[in-house]
Amino acid sequence: MLNKKFKLQDxxxxxxxxVEADKVLVTFSRMTTRERLEITTHRDVATFLARLNGEQTATELLTTLGHFDTKQAVTLLGFLQSKHLIYEVDNKETENPRYSRQIAYFDDxxxxxxxxESQQKLQTKHIAIIGCGAVTGAMAEILARAGVEKFTLVDDKKVHQSDLHRHLFCRMNQIGSYKTDVLADYLKRINYKIETTIFRExxxxxxDLNHWIADDVDLVINGCDEPYIGHTSLKIGRFLQTKNIPMYVMGGFDAHLMSSGELVFPPRTPCIDCCQQTFQKALADWKPTYTEVEKPDILVKEINDISVNQEKLFDIGxxxxxxxxxxxxxxLSCLRIIQFLVGDVKFNYKTERYEYLIxxxxxxxxxxxxxxxxxxxCNG
Ligand SMILES: [Zn+2]
Structure with a gap:
């Protein structure tokens, strides 16, 4: 351990x-969590901490301080590492400079x-997004910037002029292009390593969801709110439950423009049918509003009828x-999703939807x- 280089957490x-003659009080304050830790220690330990610059090994640093006890030094470094106060330089910055600041956050x-390790887990995830709109497009960007390198994107629609104010991945010269293609291109510009599989469907x-959802998909984000997200979530959620793949139901639509979604991953969380039951009970007097098509049975009939103008039928603003x-x-959604994807054991599986009332x-x-x-x- 003493031949390694260490640095204080960034x-x-x-x-x-x-405090007194040879003693000092060292206060560590973590900017990410606001946690404080205080230790009273020998002045030499404080000097050692101040010199931990990641350029010299622990032995080299300790030697400059004069005589030191090897066993005590190992104990000290072990203590500092166990409290996430220092890290081994070779393990971090040199390996992954792009994400070094995020890794410092995960460390805390x-x-x-x-x-x-948290970063590595994120980079191996495969996320499928069904419905590439304003919210899911932004979620894709956040996840791509955080390090996710594999996406499946599903959407049959093209970019319209009226999308430009909220679909931040779209530009004027892309009006008329498929949203999947525009989003895939946007993500690739964030990180050229990103692989996307596209379905313009x-x-x-x-x-048949087997066609879209490969077995290696780690999370499906359902952003398909046409005709109504409750209906699409039921179909997708029931399918994913047979595959043990988690689903995140998007928030931020209809009358709830500033809300998280929720993770559905039974049996840790309620299953999709239980989630729907909860909604039905809470919203007993409320019926979903279909922006252009009032009744789903008519919609289902019309989508099978090729004589109906499909573009108009589904162009729901x-x-x-x-x-x-x-x-x-x-x-708000991605804060939870990233914690879930990196495998934080403190992740809270309560299925909660947060909404900000402006x-x-x-x-x-x-x-x-x-x-x-x-x-x-859920109760078997
Ligand atoms: Zn259930």
């Missing part, structure tokens, strides 16, 4: 104050593994909103529950 502020927040009741609202929803300045929570009598999957 997210730490360290204060040293005098995900305590069951090193920051590098529409989710229909008869769609929604009630509309600001780009900040889509970004808020995407950010007029009240309040964040509200709606929790989905397992339905005791109704569901075998």
């Amino acid at each position: 997210t730490l502020d360290v204060y040293i104050s005098e 927040m995900v305590l069951n593994q090193s920051g590098s 529409r989710l229909l009741p008869k769609t 929604g009630s509309g909103g600001l780009s900040v609202m889509s970004l808020f929803s995407a950010n 007029d009240k300045g309040e964040m509200t929570v709606f929790e989905m529950m397992k339905q005791a009598k109704f569901c075998e999957l």
Whole structure:
């Protein structure tokens, strides 16, 4: 251990104050979590900490301080590492400079593994996004910037002029191009290593999801809110449950423009049927509004009828909103998704949907529950 190079975590502020002759109080303050740790120690230890620059080995540094006890030095380094106060330089910056700051964050927040391991896990994930809109497009960007390198993108629609104010991955010269292609190109510019598989297709009741969802997919994000996200989530969620693949149902649509979505991954969370039951109970007097098509049975009939103008049938604009609202929803969702993907053991599987009420300045929570009598999957 003593022949390795160490550095203080980049997210730490360290204060040293005098106590008595050879003793000092060292206060570590973590900027990410605001956690504080205080130790009273010998002045030499404080000097050693101040000189940890990642350029000299621990032995070289300790030698400059004069005589030292090898056993005590190993104990000290072990203690500092176990408290996530220092890290081995060779394990971080030199291996992955692109993500070094994010790795420092993971080092502080995900305590069951090193920051590098968290980063590595993220980079091996395969995310499938069904419906490439304003919110899911922003989610794809956040995940790509965080390090995800493999995406499946599904959407049959083309970019319209009216998409430009909220679909931040779209540009004027891309009007008329397929959203999947535009998003794939955008992600590739963030990271040339990103691989995308594209399906310019529409989710229909008869769609065989095996065709879109490969066995190595780690998470499906359902952003398909046409005709109504509850219906599409039921179809996708029931399919994914047979494959043990988690689904994240997008938020930030219809009347809930500033909301997270929720993770559905039974039996850790309620299954998709229980989530729907929770909604039905809570919203007993409320019916989903279809922006252009009022009744789903008519819609189902019409989508099988090639004489109907399909573009018009599905060109549902929604009630509309600001780009900040889509970004808020995407950010809130991805905070949870990234914690889930890196495998943080502290991840809370409560299936909660958060919504920010702009007029009240309040964040509200709606929790989905397992339905005791109704569901075998959740209570079997
Ligand atoms: Zn259930």
